[in-house]
Every structure is written in C-alpha cells, then in structure tokens.
Amino acid sequence: MDALILSRIQFGLTIAFHYIFPPMSIGLSVLLVIMEGMYLKTKNEIYQQMTHFWVKIFGLIFALGVATGIVMEFEFGTNWATYSRYVGDVFGSALAAEGIFAFFMESGFLAILLFGWNRVKPGVHFLSTIFVSFGAHFSAVWIVVANSWQQTPAGHHVVGTGVYERAEIVDFWRMVFNPSSIDRLSHTLCGAWQAGAFLVLSVSAYYLLRKRHLDFARRSFKIALIIAAVSSILQLATGHYSAIVVEKHQPVKLAAFEAHYPASESAPYHLFGIVNEKEERVDYGIAIPGLLSFLLHFDADAPVTGLKAFPPDKRPPVAVVFQTYHFMVIIGTGLIALSWLGLFLWWRKKLLNYRWLLFVFVLSVLGPQLANQLGWFSAEIGRQPFIVYNLLRTSEGISKAVNANQVVTSLILFGIIYLLLLALFIYLMNEKIQHGPVDSDFVKEVQRA
Amino acid sequence: MNIVFDLNTVSFVLVGLLFTGYAVLDGFDLGVGALHLFTKTDEQRRLMLNAIGPVWDGNEVWLVTGGGALFAAFPRVYATVFSGFYMAFMIFLFGLIFRAVAIEFRSKEPMKWWRNLWDISFSVSSIVSSFVLGVALGNIIRGIPLDADGEYIGTFWTLINPYAILVGITTVALFSMHGAIYVVMKTEGPLHEKIRGWVNKTIIFFIVCYISTTMITLIYIPHMIIYFREYPILFGIPFINMVAIANIPREIIHRNNFRAFLSSCAAMMALMTIFGIGIFPNLVHSLPLAENSLTxxxxxxxxxxxxxxxxxxxxxxxxxxxxxxxxxxxxxxxxKLDASSY
Incomplete structure (x- = not known):
C-alpha cells in the first residue's frame, strides 16, 4: 500500500475514533444545563445528584475527546502537507477561530464545572455549565464550517502556479457561510444532541430494568426522552435540507447516495439494496419510484442528475457511499420511531411495563453513534476523489516528505493505542454506571461547603 | 536589517505569543509530570495531579490555538514542519494522548498496580513530550534541509543531532524547574517541603543545560545572533532572563512562592523572545542551503x-x-483533595 491510501486510512481511523466523543459531550452538555437549571429552580436534591453523576460521565468523555482531538489538527500538517499549503489561507482561519473562540471557553469553564463545586456560588457554577455547552457548540461550528468549505468552497479564489498554487480568501463571511455550512452544522448538532440524549436514555433504562436508583433514572430518562424525540425529528428535517444542498452543490455525491446512474431521469428512493458498480445499477433492492425526485423537488417526475453525467474519474466510490448513507437513514428512522413510541408510552404512564422496550433503549446508545459515523463516512467518501470539492484531488493533497513506512508505523500505533483507549473507556464507563449516582459523601461535602 | 512592523511581522509576533503562552502554561504541567515519579505516596501523587487538575487542559489549548494560527498565517511552515517532523510529532502526539488519559484514569480505580501504571504513563509521556518539543525547537534553531519548494528533504535521523538533543534536554530541565516551582506554590505540608528542596536542583540542572546550549549556539549557529549584533539593546532580553532565573532561589528562600513562579514565567517568556528574535525573519532556517529558508x-x-x-x-x-x-x-x-479531585 502507498502513503496515500495509508494516510487516508489513518485519517479515517483517527477522526472516526475521535468522533465517538465530541457529539456525546455536546449533547450531554445540553442535558447538564437542564438538570442543573432544574436543581437551582426546584432545590430538589435529586437534580443535584443527577447533575453530579452526569458531570462525572461528561468529564470522562471530554477527556477522551481532548486526547484524540489534538491528533486531528496535527494530521493536516503531518499527512496532508500539500493540502495544508493549498488551503491554509482559507481553512486555517477557521481552525484558529475554533481555538480562540471555542476551545478556550470550553476548557476554562470546564475546570469550574468539574472542580469548582466548592469554589464558586451555585449560580456561577450554573453559568459555567452553560458556557461549557456554548463552547462545545462553538467548536462544532468552526470545524463544520471548515469542513463545509471543503465540500462547497466559496469566498475564495485560486492563485499561483505549481507548488505555489493555492486558494486565498476574498470574502471571509462567504467562506464561513458557504452554501452548505448552515445545513451541515444543524445536521451535525442534531446528531450530537441525539448522541447525548440516547446515552442518558440508555443508562437510565438500564437502571429502570434493574430497579436501581429509580427516582434518578425516571427523571433522567424523561429529560433525555424529550430531547431525543425533538432532536430525532429535527434530524429528519436537517437531513432533508442537507440533501437538497448536496443535490444543488455536489450533485455527484447525491447521485452516489442513491446510486442513481441515469444522467437525467426521475430518481427512485431505495429502502435498501446492493450496488452493482460494474453494471451500474442496484441489485436486490426495494425502490420506491420517484420518491427521491419527490423529496428533492416535490415532483416525482423531476429529473435528478445521475452518475453517468459525470466522468468516472470524478465519481466517488458509489457502493460504500450508498450503504453508509442508507444505513444512516435506516437508523435515523428507527431513532425517531423509538423515541416517539417511548414518549407516547411515557405519556400514557405505561412505558415501564414494557421491559423489552426498555431493553431496546439500553441498546439505543449505539444508534446515534453508528448513524453519526455512517453519515460522516457518506459525506466524506462522497466528496472523493476530491479533498476540496472540484479544486484539489485527495491524491494531490498528501505530504511529499512522508513515506509509506512512516505512515504504516504510526497507523499501527494508532490502531493499538485507540483499541486500548476504547477498552478502557468502556470499562470505566461501566464502572461508573455500576457504581451509580449514589455518592453520598460527595453530596454531603458539597452541602457542607 | 531594519525591523519593519508590517502585517507579516505582527503575525509572527502573534504566533510567537500563542506558543509562548503554551510554553509558560503547559510548561509547568509537563514539568509536574516529569517530577511525578519522584513523589512516593499515593496522596502526594494525587496532590501533584490535582495541582494541575483544573488547568492542564486549558494550557494545552494554547498549543492547539498556536498551531491553528500557524496553519492560518504561515501554511507553508505548518506543512513543511509537520510533515518533515512526521515521526517526531507522532511520538509527541502519543505522549499527549497518554498524558491526558493518565491524568483522567489514574485515580478512578483503587488498585495499586493500576495507579502505578498510570503514574508511570503520566510521567514518561510528560518527559517524552517535553523532550520532543525541545528537539523540534532545536532543529528549527539549527536549521533543517529544505529543497527549493520548501519541502523537508532529510529523514527522521537528520533530526536526531547532538544540538537538538541538547535543546531537548534543556527543555525537560526548564519545564522541571518551572513545574517544581508551581508545585511549591500550590502545595503545603510534607510534599511542599520535599519539592522545595528540589527547586534548587532543578535550577542548577537547567542552568548547566542552558549555558551549554547558549555557548554552542553562539559558536556554531551564527544566524541566531544577527539581530542581537545589529541592535545591542536586544541584549537586555537575555539579561532579563538571567536576572529572572537568579531571582528564583532568592524568592524561594524568602518563601515568596508566587513571586518565584512569576520569575520563572518571566524567564520563559524571555527565552521565547530570544528564540523569536534569533530566528527572525525566518520561520524555518534551511541548512545547508539558506536561500531555501521559509520566511x-x-x-x-x-x-x-x-x-x-x-x-x-x-x-x-x-x-x-x-x-x-x-x-x-x-x-x-x-x-486540597476532595470528592471531585482526581
């Protein structure tokens, strides 16, 4: 294997592993704000206990997010040096803004959130929780802006020749609000809220099944259920608008989502299927004729530009994009169904009678995790063979100073270390969950202070 | 040789400022890591960790932001250095990863082997990270082989030269000194007294390294002193640096721990300024072909x-x-240790 494919695997591995954590912390931060706010409003100690417990979980998730996040920034330079030279003028500003406007806010207030219980007044602590949440959301803003610029570049012009060719900013705000920024950001944030909410649902459902910490579990479950239901529906809407933007600005990616080959015809929507790239069709699938056209244009007969309208060297690998996209949609639909069924049964006060459903909720934490990963895979692989859509090919973006042996070495090390971290993360999460929220010493100590 | 305060120079100063913030702040928590294994009891080790507990993560953000600013302002430097120093930076990253999780994981389990494992991991990764940073810095000072396109054309072993290793060791010494002073400031009781005794040792260790580095730099790396020769007033900065370092033992004896820490911070800022003036207007000096330098x-x-x-x-x-x-x-x-501590 050459340095290109190895670098792609390494970036994919490290970003996918990193992306387990930030969505959970973004989503969980919203729940923390609600829980702590409820405590300050009601003075009911159960909300204090909830806040403490979920803050500890948050701390663990955040630590892994930090540890794996710095890798990402470095890899732009280490593995994708030519890309960095090409985009630095545009992309770098967004990264610098992320550091200054988001990470500092997040880390500063996180210190108070985690360690400041006895050091600041409850109101100040609550404010810190809110700022941690803002900071977490802002970091998503800037990195998604930067990524969206790679998908739908705007606000730049290309100057220079040879090794000096690069994109330069002409309009900062057009770069920031490039055509896909808002839709992709809202889609990403909804996914993050889902990740946080379903994590809380899963742990609470586990306690409910085991009949442990019942009051704690019921209240956590209720808050999380509402967020899960709302964000899952919003996710459908933001996904819909994202797809419209993709069709308009990256038509070849949209065609790959659906493996829609005909150059310009009404497009069906496949519930599932297997792409036959050689014959350029979908086998063993169930398709609803005209549905994709209808979703995009409110007209089942409207033509959708297909893959054949693009030369093969500008098409992404269709089968992978199709499958990741479709599994994301399937899981997303499942999460809507699950959360609204849960909400309905909760309202009828019957949910706790359905043990199988609680069991499904225990597993549901994996839903947003998988859907978020699959969504990013379809978005990023769908952008191939370009690293910056229609401007720079991925193959042109790699570091010339780095050879395959070096990347193999670092890739193997990342593989081993991340496997170890994942095992430790799951082990420690399980420990915390088994230990439960009852942490009487801690509550007493805080009260004494 | 006139210094023009144009946009590029101001950007250079900004990136320098961010990395200085990183050195001064993360410097002490890396130093605490380097000294960590010299404390023996569980309580003392927890005190060490919790002394940096609320701040180490924010300190590291200075690196992320400095990196982002370098990427934005001088993308060709970012690309050349990060890809050129590939394996070195990978080791640095693994160091940072192990440090972060060691701090978080260590006190989560009561088992002795567990805590020892993460103590070692925290300390070794702190030393390795500091050392690699210093080696990178040393190579930037000394110069690295670049081609006409500004691409790095050396290998991993090019980076492992005596001068770079010396700067690496100096960095570990500097951070250890800085970390020891920080711990003295943040603790009381037996740990405080113990570390107080170490401060002078770390200062001596640092001064020995620093004098050797300075002499070798003056003799072998003439391009670092061009501006100092041109503007003798700039010698004020090394002077401030020496006064600040000399002031540390004095403050420690008088138990003005906070002022000792400020002195140490001032010394590090002066060192970063010396480094900045030395390399200016280059960001990466090309050796042997100076005309390929990235400016x-x-x-x-x-x-x-x-x-x-x-x-x-x-x-x-x-x-x-x-x-x-x-x-x-x-x-x-x-x-103080409480229920929210590590």
Whole structure:
C-alpha cells in the first residue's frame, strides 16, 4: 500500500475514533444545563445528584475527546502537507477561530464545572455549565464550517502556479457561510444532541430494568426522552435540507447516495439494496419510484442528475457511499420511531411495563453513534476523489516528505493505542454506571461547603 | 536589517505569543509530570495531579490555538514542519494522548498496580513530550534541509543531532524547574517541603543545560545572533532572563512562592523572545542551503488572511486572557483533595 491510501486510512481511523466523543459531550452538555437549571429552580436534591453523576460521565468523555482531538489538527500538517499549503489561507482561519473562540471557553469553564463545586456560588457554577455547552457548540461550528468549505468552497479564489498554487480568501463571511455550512452544522448538532440524549436514555433504562436508583433514572430518562424525540425529528428535517444542498452543490455525491446512474431521469428512493458498480445499477433492492425526485423537488417526475453525467474519474466510490448513507437513514428512522413510541408510552404512564422496550433503549446508545459515523463516512467518501470539492484531488493533497513506512508505523500505533483507549473507556464507563449516582459523601461535602 | 512592523511581522509576533503562552502554561504541567515519579505516596501523587487538575487542559489549548494560527498565517511552515517532523510529532502526539488519559484514569480505580501504571504513563509521556518539543525547537534553531519548494528533504535521523538533543534536554530541565516551582506554590505540608528542596536542583540542572546550549549556539549557529549584533539593546532580553532565573532561589528562600513562579514565567517568556528574535525573519532556517529558508514573507498567507487572523486575535485574545486569569484566580491557593479531585 502507498502513503496515500495509508494516510487516508489513518485519517479515517483517527477522526472516526475521535468522533465517538465530541457529539456525546455536546449533547450531554445540553442535558447538564437542564438538570442543573432544574436543581437551582426546584432545590430538589435529586437534580443535584443527577447533575453530579452526569458531570462525572461528561468529564470522562471530554477527556477522551481532548486526547484524540489534538491528533486531528496535527494530521493536516503531518499527512496532508500539500493540502495544508493549498488551503491554509482559507481553512486555517477557521481552525484558529475554533481555538480562540471555542476551545478556550470550553476548557476554562470546564475546570469550574468539574472542580469548582466548592469554589464558586451555585449560580456561577450554573453559568459555567452553560458556557461549557456554548463552547462545545462553538467548536462544532468552526470545524463544520471548515469542513463545509471543503465540500462547497466559496469566498475564495485560486492563485499561483505549481507548488505555489493555492486558494486565498476574498470574502471571509462567504467562506464561513458557504452554501452548505448552515445545513451541515444543524445536521451535525442534531446528531450530537441525539448522541447525548440516547446515552442518558440508555443508562437510565438500564437502571429502570434493574430497579436501581429509580427516582434518578425516571427523571433522567424523561429529560433525555424529550430531547431525543425533538432532536430525532429535527434530524429528519436537517437531513432533508442537507440533501437538497448536496443535490444543488455536489450533485455527484447525491447521485452516489442513491446510486442513481441515469444522467437525467426521475430518481427512485431505495429502502435498501446492493450496488452493482460494474453494471451500474442496484441489485436486490426495494425502490420506491420517484420518491427521491419527490423529496428533492416535490415532483416525482423531476429529473435528478445521475452518475453517468459525470466522468468516472470524478465519481466517488458509489457502493460504500450508498450503504453508509442508507444505513444512516435506516437508523435515523428507527431513532425517531423509538423515541416517539417511548414518549407516547411515557405519556400514557405505561412505558415501564414494557421491559423489552426498555431493553431496546439500553441498546439505543449505539444508534446515534453508528448513524453519526455512517453519515460522516457518506459525506466524506462522497466528496472523493476530491479533498476540496472540484479544486484539489485527495491524491494531490498528501505530504511529499512522508513515506509509506512512516505512515504504516504510526497507523499501527494508532490502531493499538485507540483499541486500548476504547477498552478502557468502556470499562470505566461501566464502572461508573455500576457504581451509580449514589455518592453520598460527595453530596454531603458539597452541602457542607 | 531594519525591523519593519508590517502585517507579516505582527503575525509572527502573534504566533510567537500563542506558543509562548503554551510554553509558560503547559510548561509547568509537563514539568509536574516529569517530577511525578519522584513523589512516593499515593496522596502526594494525587496532590501533584490535582495541582494541575483544573488547568492542564486549558494550557494545552494554547498549543492547539498556536498551531491553528500557524496553519492560518504561515501554511507553508505548518506543512513543511509537520510533515518533515512526521515521526517526531507522532511520538509527541502519543505522549499527549497518554498524558491526558493518565491524568483522567489514574485515580478512578483503587488498585495499586493500576495507579502505578498510570503514574508511570503520566510521567514518561510528560518527559517524552517535553523532550520532543525541545528537539523540534532545536532543529528549527539549527536549521533543517529544505529543497527549493520548501519541502523537508532529510529523514527522521537528520533530526536526531547532538544540538537538538541538547535543546531537548534543556527543555525537560526548564519545564522541571518551572513545574517544581508551581508545585511549591500550590502545595503545603510534607510534599511542599520535599519539592522545595528540589527547586534548587532543578535550577542548577537547567542552568548547566542552558549555558551549554547558549555557548554552542553562539559558536556554531551564527544566524541566531544577527539581530542581537545589529541592535545591542536586544541584549537586555537575555539579561532579563538571567536576572529572572537568579531571582528564583532568592524568592524561594524568602518563601515568596508566587513571586518565584512569576520569575520563572518571566524567564520563559524571555527565552521565547530570544528564540523569536534569533530566528527572525525566518520561520524555518534551511541548512545547508539558506536561500531555501521559509520566511515570514515567502511562507505567509495573503495580507487579507493575515488581517483576518489579527482581527480574530484582537477580539479573542483579551477574552482568552480573561478566562485564563479567572480560572487561575478561582482555583488559587493550596490544592486540597476532595470528592471531585482526581
């Protein structure tokens, strides 16, 4: 294997592993704000206990997010040096803004959130929780802006020749609000809220099944259920608008989502299927004729530009994009169904009678995790063979100073270390969950202070 | 040889400022890591960790932001250095990963082997990270082989030269000194007295390294002293540096621990300034072909982007300083272990 494919695997591995954590912390931060706010409003100690417990979980998730996040920034330079030279003028500003406007806010207030219980007044602590949440959301803003610029570049012009060719900013705000920024950001944030909410649902459902910490579990479950239901529906809407933007600005990616080959015809929507790239069709699938056209244009007969309208060297690998996209949609639909069924049964006060459903909720934490990963895979692989859509090919973006042996070495090390971290993360999460929220010493100590 | 305060120079100063913030702040928590294994009891080790507990993560953000600013302002430097130093930076990253999780994981389990494992991991990764940073710095000072396109053409072993190793060791010494002073400031009782005894040792260790590095630099790396020769007033900065270092033992004896720490911070700022003046206007000196060097002009982004970054900095940096000062203020005083501690 050459340095290109190895670098792609390494970036994919490290970003996918990193992306387990930030969505959970973004989503969980919203729940923390609600829980702590409820405590300050009601003075009911159960909300204090909830806040403490979920803050500890948050701390663990955040630590892994930090540890794996710095890798990402470095890899732009280490593995994708030519890309960095090409985009630095545009992309770098967004990264610098992320550091200054988001990470500092997040880390500063996180210190108070985690360690400041006895050091600041409850109101100040609550404010810190809110700022941690803002900071977490802002970091998503800037990195998604930067990524969206790679998908739908705007606000730049290309100057220079040879090794000096690069994109330069002409309009900062057009770069920031490039055509896909808002839709992709809202889609990403909804996914993050889902990740946080379903994590809380899963742990609470586990306690409910085991009949442990019942009051704690019921209240956590209720808050999380509402967020899960709302964000899952919003996710459908933001996904819909994202797809419209993709069709308009990256038509070849949209065609790959659906493996829609005909150059310009009404497009069906496949519930599932297997792409036959050689014959350029979908086998063993169930398709609803005209549905994709209808979703995009409110007209089942409207033509959708297909893959054949693009030369093969500008098409992404269709089968992978199709499958990741479709599994994301399937899981997303499942999460809507699950959360609204849960909400309905909760309202009828019957949910706790359905043990199988609680069991499904225990597993549901994996839903947003998988859907978020699959969504990013379809978005990023769908952008191939370009690293910056229609401007720079991925193959042109790699570091010339780095050879395959070096990347193999670092890739193997990342593989081993991340496997170890994942095992430790799951082990420690399980420990915390088994230990439960009852942490009487801690509550007493805080009260004494 | 005139210094012109144009957009590029100001951007250079900004990136330097961010990395100085990183050195001064993360420097002490890396140093605490380097000294960690010299403390023996579980309680003392927890005190060490919790002394940096609320701040180490924010300290590391200075690196992330400095990196982002370098990427934005001087993308060709970012690309060349990061890809050229590939394996070195990978080791640095693994160090940072192990450090972060060691701090978080260590006190989560009571088992002795578990805690020992993460203690070792924390300490070794702190030393390795500091050392690699120093080696990278040493190579930037000394110069690295670049081709006409500004691409690195050496290998991993090019980076492992005596001068770079010396700067690496000096960095570990500097951070250990800085960390020891920080711990003295943040602790009381037996740990405090113990570390107080170490401060002078770390200072001596650092001064020995520092004098050797300086002499070798003066003799073998003439391009570092061009501006000092041109503007003798700049010698004020090494002078401030020496006064600041000399002041540390004095403050420690008088138990003015906070002032000792400020002295140490001032010394590090002076060192970073010396480094900045030394390499200016280059960012990466090319050795042997100096004409291939990456400068603040040939490696820079467009004036438009530089002014965007400076705007972001003008808005952002005061806010960042406010956060930083607030957090250090809220967590002022001696560290005490409670239920939210590591």
């Amino acid at each position: 603040i002009y040939n490696a820079a982004s467009s004036p438009k982007t530089l002014s965007i970054i400076l705007t972001i900095a003008v808005i952002g940096v005061p806010v960042v300083l406010a956060y930083t000062v607030s957090v250090y203020w809220i967590f002022r005083g001696k560290v």
